[in-house]
Amino acid sequence: MTRKRIIYIIGITIIVAAMVVIYYSYDPAGEASSFFPRCPMLQLTGYRCPGCGSQRAIHSLLTGDVSAAWHYNPLVIVVIPIIIFYFVADRLRTRSPRFYLAIGHPAIFITYIVAIVAWWILRNVYDV
Amino acid sequence: MPQYWINFEGRQHGPLSLDEVKELKPDSSAYAWFTGLDNWVRITQVPELSELVVGEVEEPQSAGELTMAIPELPTDDQAPEIPQAPPALRPTAIEPIDRVNPALPQEAPELPKLKKRSDATEVDASATAPSNLGWAIAATILCCLPLGVVAIFFAIKTMRYNRNGDTALALKWSDRTAWLIIASIIFGIISQPFRSLITLLM
Numbered sequence: 068m069t070r071k072r073i074i075y076i077i078g079i080t081i082i083v084a085a086m087v088v089i090y091y092s093y094d095p096a097g098e099a100s101s102f103f104p105r106c107p108m109l110q111l112t113g114y115r116c117p118g119c120g121s122q123r124a125i126h127s128l129l130t131g132d133v134s135a136a137w138h139y140n141p142l143v144i145v146v147i148p149i150i151i152f153y154f155v156a157d158r159l160r161t162r163s164p165r166f167y168l169a170i171g172h173p174a175i176f177i178t179y180i181v182a183i184v185a186w187w188i189l190r191n192v193y194d195v
Numbered sequence: 196m197p198q199y200w201i202n203f204e205g206r207q208h209g210p211l212s213l214d215e216v217k218e219l220k221p222d223s224s225a226y227a228w229f230t231g232l233d234n235w236v237r238i239t240q241v242p243e244l245s246e247l248v249v250g251e252v253e254e255p256q257s258a259g260e261l262t263m264a265i266p267e268l269p270t271d272d273q274a275p276e277i278p279q280a281p282p283a284l285r286p287t288a289i290e291p292i293d294r295v296n297p298a299l300p301q302e303a304p305e306l307p308k309l310k311k312r313s314d315a316t317e318v319d320a321s322a323t324a325p326s327n328l329g330w331a332i333a334a335t336i337l338c339c340l341p342l343g344v345v346a347i348f349f350a351i352k353t354m355r356y357n358r359n360g361d362t363a364l365a366l367k368w369s370d371r372t373a374w375l376i377i378a379s380i381i382f383g384i385i386s387q388p389f390r391s392l393i394t395l396l397m
Binding site (some may be wrong): 084104105107108111116117118121142143148149150151153154157160161164167168171173174176177179180183184186189 | 260291317322323325326327328329332333335336337338340344347348350351353355357358383386387391393
């Protein structure tokens with residue numbers, strides 16, 4: 068393990084831990100809402116972006132209210148395991164290169180883009 | 196669309212389009228091959244490729260330096276021809292390029308040999324480049340949709356080159372993906388006070 072890698076892992080761990088503490092302790096929809104970043108797209112255009120509601124969803128998820136989290140932004144609930152999966156896959160890619168190439172097929176990546184854009188359009192059409 | 200194979204810094208890349216050769220930034224020590232050539236030639240001998248050569252490397256003059264370069268070439272048995280190749284190949288090197296498309300049947304006997312090579316590199320592809328897809332998806336959803344989508348397309352490029360066993364180019368695109376994600380995060384953080392200001396004013 069190289070020094071760079073240790074710094075990378077420690078850095079990521081600290082940032083993730085800090086985020087978890089912040090999003091667990093404060094409700095982005097509550098009194099502290101002005102301290103949380105707002106979506107530029109919603110501010111400027113009035114349309115929601117695919118990630119709108121993710122801060123409230125993460126707060127709900129951390130405090131154990133899964134149905135509220137799903138209500139705020141179902142995409143985030145679906146995508147968090149996928150993101151974690153690809154983080155781990157990137158780190159362990161040398162152990163099974165064939166598996167890594169299989170899960171990294173261009174068609175799968177295109178599917179992610181299509182799913183995100185489809186969700187983005189549908190949530191604005193149906194106002195979810 | 197003519198396609199090229201490049202042997203550069205001990206690695207074989209290909210098939211590549213002209214743009215991809217450009218991306219590879221070969222120096223003048225690289226060798227090139229395309230359908231219609233009997234053997235590898237110096238990249239500087241192919242007119243359209245020599246324009247893409249970035250670094251000048253001293254031409255190997257002595258026999259000792261030449262034998263250093265020869266083991267990198269896929270066809271070792273033909274290696275002794277290389278010193279003689281430049282004068283002989285120069286005229287033929289120009290013609291086959293224009294005839295690449297009509298002469299498609301020529302590709303059939305040559306390609307399997309090279310394809311097998313790239314398969315071989317794929318089998319021992321222990322050195323794949325990370326796609327950074329997790330970051331790219333996070334950037335798309337949380338940070339900045341346009342930059343994130345571009346990052347996912349970069350990740351696709353990385354995985355395409357990983358698939359071809361072309362680790363050098365895969366690493367290049369992997370780095371580009373990483374930098375794009377870092378840029379989108381920095382953009383997200385820097386723009387935050389301005390966005391808060393806009394909310395206050397509106």
